[in-house]
Amino acid sequence: GRRNNETNAALQEGFIELERVINDLAHNTSIPSSQIISLWNKSHARTVNNVNHWNAYANYFKNNLKQELSRLRDEAPEAPGTPSASVRHKCYDAFKKSFPNDWQDILEIYGETALFLGGPQTVSAWGQEFQKFTKKLSGL
Secondary structure, three states, X not given: OOOOHHHHHHHHHHHHXXXXXXXXXXXXXXXXXXXXHHHHHHHOOOOOOOOOHHHHHHXXXXXXXXXXXXXXXXXXXXXXXXOOHHHHHHHHXXXXXXXXXXXXXXXXXXXXXXXXXXXXXXXXXXXXXXXXXXXXXXXX
16 A cells, blocks of 8 residues: 555665665775675575566677577578567577577676676776676576
8 A cells, every 4th residue: 555654754764774884885895885785685585686688688689680580590581681670579589499498597697798898997896796797607
């Protein structure tokens, strides 16, 4: 149901306190606040997955066009240019069939590589991101 004003005020106060604690941890550890939240979620078995796999595949498709169109074999369009949405959808389905157990992980890691390339600024943060990324890759 709808929250009352008292509950909303308590939540707002709690959020302010959480933000203070996270910012203090970030300052004291030199770890970005987003990574602290991610680490806390993982260490308490709270998985937060905000990945839209269709959007992730759209980027993957754009950067691996020939490879993805080849999944369609005889159904691949011969005309040059941007493939239609229905062709992309067929390629997406073929991609998922090619990697039935790993397609989500592949797209998530692909998306992370793009973030990794434009990621943190400090050497320490780069090292932490690299360790996290290699651990995820070795888990595939």
